[in-house]
Amino acid sequence: MKYKLEWVHKLKSNEKVKCNSEWASAETAVQLGEELERSGKAIDLYFYDEKGTSWILKEMKKLLTEIEEEPQEITVYFDGGFHKETNQAGLGAVIFFQQGKKKYRIRANELFDEMDTNNEAEYAAFYFALNILEDLGVQHQSCEFKGDSQVVLKQLEGEWPCYEENLNRWLDRIEEKIKQLGIYPKYTAIPRNDNKEADKLATQALEGKNIFAKTIIL
Template identity: 80%
Template sequence: MKYRLEWMYKLKSNEKVQFSSEWVSGETAIQIGEELEMTGKVSDLFFYDEKETSWILKELKKLLTEIEDDPHEITVYFDGGFQKETNQAGLGAVIFFKQGKKKYRIRANERIDELETNNEAEYAAFYYALNILEDLGVHHLSCEFKGDSQVVLKQLEGEWPCYEDTLNSWLDRIEGKIKTLGLVPKYTAISRKDNKEADKLATQALEGKEIFAKTLIL
């Protein structure tokens, strides 16, 4: 989760001026807050998360201590592959996250049946990644989702309309899961080249190679 700071700064003339920061990580926000308070010229210091929930410095420190051992700073890559001849789809997901002071990567895939199009496979891959996040205990955090499907990302953002009932059903399931988990999603379209790891996992799923691996990143 990212945070921004707002505070009042007292000038020598006793006039007060309001300032705000850019979005920064929780650790950086606390460091900035502590240094601002040390000046003795700051009042009304508040921290806002991406849901616009406000915290004072003491509350934010407590919050970050409580969630330190939970997965956070999450980035998800997803991709879906589709075989028209068999109506099977391969789903691939690569998830990067921090837990405590360590960084991890999960690589996972799955093969499912009875889909109709490649776009549906992409939606299924996104939903598959959400299920992994749920199993990890991820909740009430910002997450960045990266994929090479403009259709999925733009429709989730609400920028493109969706006229197909099947895809609308996937949209509803995904949006419902995001709401249940309390996630703040950011959608980023990337090239197929930059999504090659998730693409490979999707292909391997179609070949019958099941993978689920959690790796510590050194």
Template identity: 80%
Template sequence: MKYRLEWKYKLKNNERVQCSADWVTGETALQMGEELEAAGKVSDLYFYDEKGTSWILKEMKKLLAEIEEDPHDIIVYFDGGFQKETNQAGLGAVIFFNQGKKKYRLRANERFDELETNNEAEYAALYYALNLLEDLGVSHLSCEFKGDSQVVLKQLEGEWPCYEDVLNRWLDRIEEKMKALDIHPKYTVIPRKDNKEADKLATQALEGKEIFAKTIIL
């Protein structure tokens, strides 16, 4: 989750000027807030998250302490592979997140039967990633989802229409899961070369190689 600060700066003539900062991590936002308060030149200092919720400094300290041990700062890479001959799909997901003072990477895949197109496999891969997030206990957070399917991501954003009933059903399932977990999504289209790890996991799933690995990033 990213945060931004807003405050009023007190000039020598007692005039107050409205100021704001760019989006930063929770840790950086808290440090900025504490330093501004210590300077004694600000009033009406508030922290805002990406959903518009606001906190004062004391509440922000408590919030960050509570979420420190929960997964946060989450980035999800996903990809779906499809075999037309068998109507099978390989679903791959790579999830980066912070928890406590450590950074983690979760790699997982799954084979899925009875799909019809590659686009459907991409939707299924994203839904699979959401189930992984649910298992991690992720909720009430913003998450960035990165994939190389522009069609799927633009449809999820609502920028492109979706006319296929099968894909609309996947859209509904994804939106329902997002709502249940209270996840605020950001969708980013990336080149295929930047999605190699999720793509490889999807291919391995089609080959019958199941993978589930959680590692600490040093």
């Protein structure tokens, strides 16, 4: 989750100016808040998260302690591959996140039977990634989802209608899972060339190669 600060800055002339910051991580936001408080020039200092919830500095410090070991700064790449001859799908997901002071990457895939279309495989891959986030204990976090299926991302955003019954079922499952986890999603369409890792994982699943790897990023 990202946070921004709003405060009133008191000038030497006693004139007051309302200020606000850019979005930042909880740790950075608290650090800025502490510096503003020490300056003695900031009054009415509040923090806001991406859902509009407000916090004072004391509450933010407590929150920072509570979430220190929870996954943060989450970015998910997903892709689905489809074999029309076998009606099988390969699901690939690459997840980047920070936990404590360390950054991690998860690479995972799965073979899924009884698929009808490539779009359905993309939806299944998205849901597969959500299940991994659930296993990680992700709760009430902002997450950016990146994929090369503009259809899936636009339908998830609600910008494009979905008329196919089987895809609507996937949409319902995904929206329910996002609601259950309290995730604040951001959807970003990327070129296929920028989604090579998730695509490779999907292909490897179709080839019978099962992968789940969690590594520290140096």
